[in-house]
Amino acid sequence: MSVLEVRDLTIKFGGLTAIDGLNLRVDEWEIVGLMGPNGAGKTTAFNCITGFYKPTHGTVYYRDREVTKLPPHRKAALGIGRTFQNVGMVKSETALENLLTAQHTRAGYGSLQAIAGVSTVRQREKELTAHAEAILDLLGLADIRDRRIGALPYGTLKLLELGCALATDPDVLLLDEPSSGMGPEESDQLGERLLNLRQELGVTMLLIEHHVPLVTAVCDYVYVLNFGKLLAEGDPDHVRNHPEVVAAYLGGEAPDALAQTETPEDEPPADEIAPADAPVQRKSAARAPRKATGATKKAPAKKTPAKRAAARKEAS
Numbered sequence: 001m002s003v004l005e006v007r008d009l010t011i012k013f014g015g016l017t018a019i020d021g022l023n024l025r026v027d028e029w030e031i032v033g034l035m036g037p038n039g040a041g042k043t044t045a046f047n048c049i050t051g052f053y054k055p056t057h058g059t060v061y062y063r064d065r066e067v068t069k070l071p072p073h074r075k076a077a078l079g080i081g082r083t084f085q086n087v088g089m090v091k092s093e094t095a096l097e098n099l100l101t102a103q104h105t106r107a108g109y110g111s112l113q114a115i116a117g118v119s120t121v122r123q124r125e126k127e128l129t130a131h132a133e134a135i136l137d138l139l140g141l142a143d144i145r146d147r148r149i150g151a152l153p154y155g156t157l158k159l160l161e162l163g164c165a166l167a168t169d170p171d172v173l174l175l176d177e178p179s180s181g182m183g184p185e186e187s188d189q190l191g192e193r194l195l196n197l198r199q200e201l202g203v204t205m206l207l208i209e210h211h212v213p214l215v216t217a218v219c220d221y222v223y224v225l226n227f228g229k230l231l232a233e234g235d236p237d238h239v240r241n242h243p244e245v246v247a248a249y250l251g252g253e254a255p256d257a258l259a260q261t262e263t264p265e266d267e268p269p270a271d272e273i274a275p276a277d278a279p280v281q282r283k284s285a286a287r288a289p290r291k292a293t294g295a296t297k298k299a300p301a302k303k304t305p306a307k308r309a310a311a312r313k314e315a316s
Contacts, residue, residue: 001063002027003172003204004049004080009058011048018044020228022058026172031198031205033215033236036225037248042208043085045225046174050082051075062172077105081170085177085208087157091150095141095160098149099132102167135163139193154181159190166197173197175207179214191217212240224248 002025009022019041026032034042047053049060051072060068067075076082089098107128109121136142139159149157158181165173178194179187191214197203209215215222216236224231224239226248232239239245 002061003030003063004206005061006045006049007059007061009045009048009055009060011044011053011055011057018228019048019055022225022228022230024223024230024233026204026206029198029202029204030220031194031207031218033219033222034206034208034225035210035215035222035239035245036231039227040225040248041228042225043176044228046082046176046208050080050174073105076168076170079169079171080174081165081168081172082174083158083161083165083176083178085180087154087161089149089157089161089164092148094146094148095136095144095163096129096132096146098160098164099135099167100128102164103128103131105168132167135166138166138197139163155183155186158182166201166203170203172204172206175205175209177208177210179209179211184213187211187214188217190214194218216240 004026006022006024009019010017011019022041022045024032024034034045036042044053048055048058051067051070051074055068058068059066062075062078062080067078067080070078090101093101108124113121133142133145136145139162141156141160141163144152144156144160149160152160158178162175162178165175179190182190194205194207195218198205207219219236221233222236222239223233224242224245226244231248232242232245234242
């Protein structure tokens with residue numbers, strides 16, 4: 001079953017077609033990549049999916065329910081979480097306060113109750129704080145709990161923003177360049193964290209990413225956009241060697257790169273990548289992972305970071 005599906009998505013800004021007939025699908029418990037050169041339309045696609053832009057044409061489905069016209073806060077309440085290309089947190093507040101702010105839809109009380117300070121509000125605040133602290137622990141950010149985030153490195157801010165998205169308890173998580181501002185070692189650690197999040201929390205993900213080693217390490221399936229159109233799709237190893245993808249990233253026809261990716265005439269193509277307009281036949285990562293990413297054949301039960309922390313405490 002697809003958790004998130006986009007059908008024939010098109011958006012125009014005046015005479016410019018930013019996205020032209022995009023089709024993509026994210027199945028249960030998959031990590032799917034969305035790649036493409038700068039200006040290809042990746043973030044625009046995210047904005048259409050999450051409700052910040054209204055597409056000119058096409059539909060967005062969440063668990064077979066059409067959600068194309070729902071505003072961002074409604075989609076977030078359904079379970080569609082998101083990070084942004086530019087960090088969108090309150091930089092004058094602490095890491096903990098930002099995680100508490102991210103949980104505002106789950107507070108369960110109104111402003112008058114908060115002002116009155118009734119016992120139920122105090123108890124709920126303790127629960128929200130425990131949930132925020134569990135996320136900090138999960139991401140290895142417990143040491144910045146009470147630090148104002150304005151002076152933190154950009155890579156740390158991107159990781160904390162991932163925590164803010166997790167604080168909404170998403171069913172599917174859209175990550176816009178999560179490794180931006182990170183070095184190679186930090187990107188490798190991020191990849192391990194994403195795989196752990198899928199394993200321990202049962203989160204499905206769609207991520208925009210330029211760091212090819214990260215995409216290869218964590219993604220089960222990859223779509224490539226170029227000038228708003230779907231250029232190629234397939235498994236990561238095949239996409240990164242696809243001649244048209246190489247040419248799109250290097251510019252022009254990139255003859256040397258194309259020559260390196262050509263298959264000898266006497267050798268039949270192995271698991272040839274499908275063209276953009278061909279129907280895609282693929283299995284859910286939960287049933288049959290495409291490569292050894294640490295995934296199991298049985299999808300994990302959904303857990304919140306707080307429940308995970310409680311379970312680990314009981315086990316110890």
